[in-house]
Amino acid sequence: MGRPGLHCRAAQAVAHREEAAVRCGIVRACPFVRRLCTTQSPSPSSIVSTPASRRRAPDIRAWSGSPSLNSSLVSTSGTARPAAANQDTRLRVAVDVDEVLGRFVYALNLFCKDRYGMEYKVGDYWIYEFAKIWGCSQERSNQIVHEFFESQHFTGGIPVIPGALETLTRLSESDYELVVVTSRQHVIQDVTLDWLDRHYSGLFQEVYFGNHFALEGKSRKKSDICKNIGARVLIDDNPSYALECAAAGINVLLYDWEGAYPWSKLPASGVHNSELIRVVRDWGEVEQQLATLAPALRHPTLAPGDS
Numbered sequence: 332m333g334r335p336g337l338h339c340r341a342a343q344a345v346a347h348r349e350e351a352a353v354r355c356g357i358v359r360a361c362p363f364v365r366r367l368c369t370t371q372s373p374s375p376s377s378i379v380s381t382p383a384s385r386r387r388a389p390d391i392r393a394w395s396g397s398p399s400l401n402s403s404l405v406s407t408s409g410t411a412r413p414a415a416a417n418q419d420t421r422l423r424v425a426v427d428v429d430e431v432l433g434r435f436v437y438a439l440n441l442f443c444k445d446r447y448g449m450e451y452k453v454g455d456y457w458i459y460e461f462a463k464i465w466g467c468s469q470e471r472s473n474q475i476v477h478e479f480f481e482s483q484h485f486t487g488g489i490p491v492i493p494g495a496l497e498t499l500t501r502l503s504e505s506d507y508e509l510v511v512v513t514s515r516q517h518v519i520q521d522v523t524l525d526w527l528d529r530h531y532s533g534l535f536q537e538v539y540f541g542n543h544f545a546l547e548g549k550s551r552k553k554s555d556i557c558k559n560i561g562a563r564v565l566i567d568d569n570p571s572y573a574l575e576c577a578a579a580g581i582n583v584l585l586y587d588w589e590g591a592y593p594w595s596k597l598p599a600s601g602v603h604n605s606e607l608i609r610v611v612r613d614w615g616e617v618e619q620q621l622a623t624l625a626p627a628l629r630h631p632t633l634a635p636g637d638s
């Protein structure tokens with residue numbers, strides 16, 4: 332959307348590479364082509380190259396948990412790269428969308444005020460469960476959020492988080508492989524991909540939808556997704572996901588933007604694997620913490636901070 336030339340060139344390149352991939356039995360990722368996860372094994376048909384082709388794809392659903400995903404990666408230049416070498420050199424980092432890449436609650440509040448006269452600020456959300464903040468049922472909350480998905484406040488694009496693009500660009504140009512792992516629902520996957528393409532084009536190799544709080548369809552836990560795709564670090568603002576992933580042995584950077592996300596606080600005690608969770612307050616701190624973690628994650632014999 333908005334860059335037909337890029338899509339066109341990418342589609343031509345991908346068509347070329349897909350042909351080779353079919354011969355080799357592998358599936359590739361490319362900066363302008365986001366691979367979605369389907370209920371079936373990854374195949375060239377699960378690669379989505381343009382918004383139009385995404386809309387035509389009949390069976391794009393939740394991630395399947397296929398263990399073959401790791402071994403199916405190739406470099407963005409299109410040169411096949413064995414999975415083992417890839418794991419040695421590139422640290423796979425999963426990135427959440429809402430409140431980490433974009434200001435979802437900020438835009439949601441604008442919608443709620445316009446549609447229902449509800450007056451809330453980001454600072455009102457002591458927990459990231461809207462029904463509890465709004466004092467309504469979960470069903471009503473889901474309904475309002477899905478109305479928001481249909482509104483210009485959402486489809487027009489939620490604002491980005493400052494500093495994310497610059498940091499992610501540097502990371503993607505060094506030894507990190509970036510994927511999106513979001514709790515977002517299947518029903519907004521096209522809008523989400525368009526938004527990512529508009530604001531973070533070429534930075535993410537793959538996009539995984541957990542389909543949480545959905546009106547229909549199965550959901551997948553973020554910890555399951557991260558483990559199965561080999562993500563060693565998750566960047567997320569939600570402490571529930573942070574706790575869940577840390578308990579599963581995954582490092583987490585808990586994104587509490589400027590320390591001003593009321594919901595993004597860990598319990599004072601009783602956190603399992605708490606050493607795996609580090610609080611970060613902006614994208615500069617994300618970069619610093621990844622630099623500290625990366626050597627030990629790439630070479631497990633090193634202690635964190637050694638290099």
Ligand SMILES: [Mg+2]
Pocket residue numbers: 427428429430431567568569
């Ligand atoms: Mg989030």
